[in-house]
Amino acid sequence: MxxxxxxxxxxxxxxxxxxxxxxxxxxxxxxxxxxxxxxxxxxxxxxxxxxxxxxxxxxxxxxxxxxxxxxxxxxxxxxxxxxxxxxxxxxxxxxxxxxxxxxxxxxxxxxxxxxxxxxxxxxxxxxxxxxxxxxxxxxxxxxxxxxxxxxxxxxxxxxxxxxxxxxxxxxxxxxxxxxxxxxxxxxxxxxxxxxxxxxxxxxxxxxxxxxxxxxxxxxxxxxxxxxxxxxxxxxxxxxxxxxxxxxxxxxxxxxxxxxxxxxxxxxxxxxxxxxxxxxxxxxxxxxxxxxxxxxxxxxxKGQASRNLHSWAKKYGVKDGEKSRLTLLNNWETTFFNFDEKKLTDMFADSKTLGVDMFLLDDGWFGNKYPRSGDKSGLGDWQATKTKLPNGIGFLMQEAEKTGIKFGIWIEPEMVNPKSELYEKHPDWVLKLPNRPESYYRTQLVLDLCNPQVQDFVFKTVDDIMQTKQGVAFFKWDCNRMMTNAYSAYLKNQQSHLFIEYTRGLYKVLDRIKMKYPNLPMMLCAGGGGRTDYGLLQYFTEFWASDNTDPFNRVFIQWGYSQFFPAFSICNHVTSWGNQSIKFKTDVAMMGKLGFDINVKELKEKELKYCQEAVANYKRLSPVIWHGDLYRMISPYDESRAVLMYVNESKSKAVLFSYTLHPLYDPQYNAVRFQGLDPNKTYKVEEINLMPEAKKSVEESGESFTGDYLMNVGLRVSSSKVESSVVLEITEL
Missing domain, CATH: 2.70.98.60 (alpha-galactosidase from lactobacil brevis)
Structure with a gap:
C-alpha cells in the first residue's frame, strides 16, 4: 500500500x-x-x-x-x-x-x-x-x-x-x-x-x-x-x-x-x-x-461580423463560396389548395419573373390522410394522387421543359397522429409513458435517437432524389419544439435524449451530404427556430423568419447579419405588409432573394420592376453574398437603416438604404460610405427604380473618389415612410 x-x-x-x-x-x-x-x-x-x-x-x-x-x-x-x-x-x-x-x-x-x-x-x-x-x-x-x-x-x-x-x-x-x-x-x-x-x-x-x-x-x-x-x-x-x-x-x-x-x-x-x-x-x-x-x-462589432462572415464562407456554411438559387415559392399563392395545373402555370411565372427555381411548399403528400391542412398526412411522403396524379416526377419534367429548376418542402423529423406512419410505428415518436400525448401544431416529434427512424428520414430524402432526375433543392422544415421528451429507444437513459437526438439528426444529414454532396437545402424551423453553425455545415441557407413584413424584416435581417453572411439568410418578397413592391424587394435583396407572391396579380409596372430587380440582383449577387458588410446606420438608432457590401478588390459595392417610420420630414444627413479605396474613383448609380420613377439621389450618375465618399458622403435616404434606395458603386 x-x-x-x-x-x-x-x-x-x-x-x-x-x-x-x-x-x-x-x-x-x-x-x-x-x-x-x-x-x-x-x-x-x-x-x-x-x-x-x-x-x-x-x-x-x-x-x-x-x-x-x-x-x-x-x-x-x-x-x-x-x-x-x-x-x-x-x-x-x-x-x-x-x-x-x-x-x-x-x-x-x-x-x-x-x-x-x-x-x-x-x-x-x-x-x-x-x-x-x-x-x-x-x-x-x-x-x-x-x-x-x-x-x-x-x-x-x-x-x-x-x-x-x-x-x-x-x-x-x-x-x-x-x-x-x-x-x-x-x-x-x-x-x-x-x-x-x-x-x-x-x-x-x-x-x-x-x-x-x-x-x-x-x-x-x-x-x-x-x-x-x-x-x-x-x-x-x-x-x-x-x-x-x-x-x-x-x-x-x-x-x-x-x-x-x-x-x-x-x-x-x-x-x-x-x-x-x-x-x-x-x-x-x-x-x-x-x-x-x-x-x-x-x-x-462590424469587424467582428466580417471576421465571422469570412470564416463562414470558407468553413461554416455548406458550399459557402458557391452561388445560390433565386426562387418563386407557391405557399402564399395557393397554400394547401393546388393541383398540377396551378403548379405548372407557376413554373411559367417563375420563368417570367427571371428566377432560377420553383419551390413547391407544404401540402403535396399523403393519400390515406391527404395533406389538406396541418392536421394530417405529415410523415407519409408520397404525392397525393388526387392533387398530383402523375406524381412529383411529372412536375420535375415540366419544370425542366420550362427552363427552371424544381425544389420541394419536407418536414421529415415530424409526424401527424393522423398518418399512416403513426399508425404503423407509434413507438417511433417521443411521448411520455402514462401521460396523454401533447401536440403542438397537431404534430409530434419522431425519435431520431432510434437508428430505424434515422433510416426512415434518410429514405424520405433518398426516395425523392431517386424520382426522375431528382429535385434541385430541399426546404427542410421543423415546426415544433420538443415536449413529450421521452424516448422508448433509450429506455433507462432518458437524460441522453437531447444530446442523442441531435447526434442522430447529424448522422442522417451526414448520409445525405455524402450521397448528394451538391444538393442545396434551406434550413427552416417555424421561421428562424434553427440558426446555428452546427446545422449550417449541411445547409446552404436558412429561413430567417415567417414574418416577411419588410419593416419587421429590416430588424430581423439586421440582427442575423451580425453573425451570419448574406448568402445564408433567405429573404422573400411576399404579401405580408402593405408596402410597395419596390420596398419589399429592396429589403429582400439584402440577403438571398426569393419571391412568394402571385405573379399574375402584379401590375404591369410592378412586374417590370421585379424583372429588372431580379436581373440586377443576379448581376450584383457576388458582391452581396461574398463582399464585406458595413452597417452604417442602425434601425435601432434612427428611423432608417443603411448598409453596404464591398467586394474584395474594392472595385464594386452595393448600398441599401431603408427609411422606416420617421415622425416628420427628417432631412437626413449625408452618410459616409465605408470599405472603399480612398485612391479610387467610383461612379454612383441608383438602381431598382420603378418604371418612370424619378431618382431619389441627386448625385446618381456622378463620380467621386473613395476618399470623398468615405469622408464627406452622400445623402442616400429618402424621407418617405417605408421607402428604399439601392446604389450601385463601380470603380472607374
Missing amino acids: KKKLFLLVFTMLLCKANAQGEQIQIETQNTALILKAGKNGVLYQSYLGTKLRDNSGYNVVSKESTKSFVVNDGNPLVNLRHQAYPTFGTENLFEPAIRMTHNDGNPSLELNYVNHSTQKLDANTTETIIKLKDPVYPVEVTLHYKAFYNENTIEQWTEIVHHEKKPVMLYNYASSMLHFDADHYWLTQFHGDWAKEARMQESELTSGTKIIDSKLGVRTDMYQTPVFFLSLNAKANENSGELVAGTIAWSGNFKFTFELDNKNSLRISSGINPFASEYNLEPGRVFTTPSFIYTFSNKG
Whole structure:
C-alpha cells in the first residue's frame, strides 16, 4: 500500500515538474490566446486579445505572481489565476467547465497539464491540441483549438474520456471557458419569438451569473439565438471598441454562462446545456463537445461580423463560396389548395419573373390522410394522387421543359397522429409513458435517437432524389419544439435524449451530404427556430423568419447579419405588409432573394420592376453574398437603416438604404460610405427604380473618389415612410 502511494505521489510531482513554464500561443493574424501551465501543473489562460508584435510581452502577462491577481490596465489581460478548463470539487469556487462523479462516488476532478502539440492543417489553419489528466483517476480531457489565421477566428472544443471500470456520470461538459478582466462588461444578446426573431438587446453585466440558454430540444432558437457580443470596458459600436463575438455549432439545447466574480473578473462558459442531460459515459468512449466559435475585435462589432462572415464562407456554411438559387415559392399563392395545373402555370411565372427555381411548399403528400391542412398526412411522403396524379416526377419534367429548376418542402423529423406512419410505428415518436400525448401544431416529434427512424428520414430524402432526375433543392422544415421528451429507444437513459437526438439528426444529414454532396437545402424551423453553425455545415441557407413584413424584416435581417453572411439568410418578397413592391424587394435583396407572391396579380409596372430587380440582383449577387458588410446606420438608432457590401478588390459595392417610420420630414444627413479605396474613383448609380420613377439621389450618375465618399458622403435616404434606395458603386 505504501509503495502504491509513493508511486502515485511521485507521478503527480513528475507531471507537475514537466509542466512548469509551458506556454502555448494560439494566434491568428490579429488575435492571440495564450495559455500557460503553472507551477502547480494546472493550465491557465493568461491572455486573450490583440496580437502583440513582440512575443516577450506574453511572458510578462504570464508571469506568476505571489499576488492574488494582476490586471493590465485597459486590456483584457489576466495573470495566472484563470483556469483554462476549471473543474468541480476541489478549490474552484465558481462555475466549472466540467463536473463528474467517479465509480467510487467521488464528485471531484483535478486536471493537470500533460503535453500539447500544434500542427498546420493548411496554409491558413492551425490546430493546437492540449492534453490534461487527473493525477489520481484515469480521466483525460483534451482541449482543441483551431485557429483560422486570415479570418481571425478560433474554433474550440473538448474531448472527454476515462478508463474506470464502470461508466462515470458527467454533469457539466463545456466546449470552452474564456476569462476576461475589465472595468465593465456589456453583453449584446439576440432574443425573440416566432415572427420577431434575432432582436438585439444590450445590457451591462453585474455581479453574479447571466445565462442565455435553450431547453426546447428542437427548434432550439425559438426564444434565444445562440450568439452574443461581449464588449470590454465600454459599449463597442460598429467601428470601435474591444469585444468578443461568440456562437456555438450545436443544434440542440445550448447554454452560455456569464459569471462576474468577486474580483470583477468574467468567465464565459459555452456548450451543450446540461439541463436534464446528465450523461453516463462508458469506459473508453470519447465524449466530444460541439465547437464554440469566436473572434476578438478591437475595431468594433462590424469587424467582428466580417471576421465571422469570412470564416463562414470558407468553413461554416455548406458550399459557402458557391452561388445560390433565386426562387418563386407557391405557399402564399395557393397554400394547401393546388393541383398540377396551378403548379405548372407557376413554373411559367417563375420563368417570367427571371428566377432560377420553383419551390413547391407544404401540402403535396399523403393519400390515406391527404395533406389538406396541418392536421394530417405529415410523415407519409408520397404525392397525393388526387392533387398530383402523375406524381412529383411529372412536375420535375415540366419544370425542366420550362427552363427552371424544381425544389420541394419536407418536414421529415415530424409526424401527424393522423398518418399512416403513426399508425404503423407509434413507438417511433417521443411521448411520455402514462401521460396523454401533447401536440403542438397537431404534430409530434419522431425519435431520431432510434437508428430505424434515422433510416426512415434518410429514405424520405433518398426516395425523392431517386424520382426522375431528382429535385434541385430541399426546404427542410421543423415546426415544433420538443415536449413529450421521452424516448422508448433509450429506455433507462432518458437524460441522453437531447444530446442523442441531435447526434442522430447529424448522422442522417451526414448520409445525405455524402450521397448528394451538391444538393442545396434551406434550413427552416417555424421561421428562424434553427440558426446555428452546427446545422449550417449541411445547409446552404436558412429561413430567417415567417414574418416577411419588410419593416419587421429590416430588424430581423439586421440582427442575423451580425453573425451570419448574406448568402445564408433567405429573404422573400411576399404579401405580408402593405408596402410597395419596390420596398419589399429592396429589403429582400439584402440577403438571398426569393419571391412568394402571385405573379399574375402584379401590375404591369410592378412586374417590370421585379424583372429588372431580379436581373440586377443576379448581376450584383457576388458582391452581396461574398463582399464585406458595413452597417452604417442602425434601425435601432434612427428611423432608417443603411448598409453596404464591398467586394474584395474594392472595385464594386452595393448600398441599401431603408427609411422606416420617421415622425416628420427628417432631412437626413449625408452618410459616409465605408470599405472603399480612398485612391479610387467610383461612379454612383441608383438602381431598382420603378418604371418612370424619378431618382431619389441627386448625385446618381456622378463620380467621386473613395476618399470623398468615405469622408464627406452622400445623402442616400429618402424621407418617405417605408421607402428604399439601392446604389450601385463601380470603380472607374
